[in-house]
Amino acid sequence: MSPRLFSWLLLPCCLDMFRHELPGAQAGLVLSAAKTLVWGPGLEANIVLPARFFYIQAVDSSGKNLTKSPGENTFEVKIVSPVEQFTRIWIQVLDRKDGSFLVRYRMYATYTDLHIHILLKNKHIAKSPFILKGPVYHEGCDCPQPSGSVWEAHMHCPESFPQIDRDLSLFTSVNPDRNAQEIPQRFGQRQSLCHYTIKDDKVYVKTFGEHVGFRIFMDAILLSLIRKVRLPDMEFFVNLGDWPLEKRKPTDKIHPIFSWCGSNNTRDIVMPTYDLTESVLETMGRVSLDMMSVQANSGPPWSEKNATAFWRGRDSRQERLELVKLSRAHPDMIDAAFTNFFFFKHDEGLYGPLVKHVSFFDFFKYKYQINIDGTVAAYRLPYLLAGDSVVLKQDSGYYEHFYNELQPWEHYIPIRADLGDLLEKIQWARDHDEEAKKIALMGQQFARNHLMGDSIFCYYYKLFKEYAKLQVTEPMVRKGMELVEQPTDDLFPCSCQRKRAKDEL
Ligand SMILES: *[C@@H]1O[C@H](CO)[C@@H](O)[C@H](O)[C@H]1NC(C)=O
Ligand SMILES: *[C@@H]1O[C@H](CO)[C@@H](O)[C@H](O)[C@H]1NC(C)=O
């Protein structure tokens, strides 16, 4: 497995994410229990997610939204199932410090009904208790909704994703028989690939190449998805490497390859990165950096953030070396340093000594975050956007599934691929503080609206559904494929009340 995985997912063992701070109560402010706003997918029984979540917006007695934290323990959340003695549910109330809270909970069993109590000084707020009519399935429960369209409606999935339309528009049809022959021939020797078949709610796989450890991410999302919704039968190839593979021109015969990163010069079909996918699946589990935890750990308010541009990472690309050199020449503008040397010769004279790892959450002590390609796109961008700093994003030929929906100057400040205008752009941001702050908030809004777990599940589902429609031969379990088994959950079995309808899609 590449070191990248460990630096981004597993490393921050020591992140201090439940730091207790003094309540930043606004003087003389009276909160209104009745006017408090509550909304989000975690209030709906049918939205099954690894970690369910909803939001609370604090409102004062005159009906105005608070814009600062009323104190992190302002609201108390309890979740009970009236027919059970114990509910095995882990709840966290995350203070976003802007007057709103993100409440997330992970269920370890399926319940008949759930009552969500949200209290402000022992008083129910808004329409609390919220009653979720069960069965309320937990993540581990293998209980797919037989109808894809019903599931999409429950999830409030968007009608379409422009990137999926763009990617699939290059294929008028997909021929599973031919791909099963041709793709391993073209790529199977030198690349690490997985050939997947989904058939009758089961996942089968055959791997090609030596480095197939990253398969676990793809297995995990497929298993998670088919526990939730019936997928069409289909066959597809996933590229486990960093670089996208299909370099042929669209006018030549191109093959459909699913990749975690796309590029201007390739025709791969992009999926959410393994990093983002894993963080969705393992929220409140194995990972500590996820799209929710980051929202509660985005550092001091804007006015108290340091106006030096910040970057940490490893030496996976020439421009990163340039960035660190630039930082050494202009320490008043940029604080950029390596935490790891892996690819280039370690020249302390040029690039300085390695510095200690900084918790990702501490990045947000700084107003300006530099996002610069590594091997491919830097998979930290979703987390950077979700904080409340402004992102300076290098122009790049590499992209993730959502980059094409981001607008320069709206969601981020663009910088040239060669970083030639980086100093100038930092100066611009310093001179236009209000505008920079607005871009920071628009970027954050984008992340909150498009990069949370529900959106990621919708994206995968939609992608598979649209792709499956293009198939012109019957998807098959091929020779050499093995069944990818659902993890066994003996402790908390679920009794699935849904019918397994085979013909409805
Ligand atoms: C208060 O916050 C909610 C939730 O973010 C938002 O929908 C609403 O428009 C806000 N109300 C005002 C008056 O700004
Ligand atoms: C801002 O950050 C820079 C670089 O990390 C540091 O040298 C400087 O002292 C900080 N400024 C303040 C006011 O803390």
Ligand SMILES: *[C@@H]1O[C@H](CO)[C@@H](O)[C@H](O)[C@H]1NC(C)=O
């Ligand atoms: C890649 O394509 C995008 C969209 O067409 C463009 O804005 C960007 O400049 C290109 N970047 C590079 C480095 O080729």
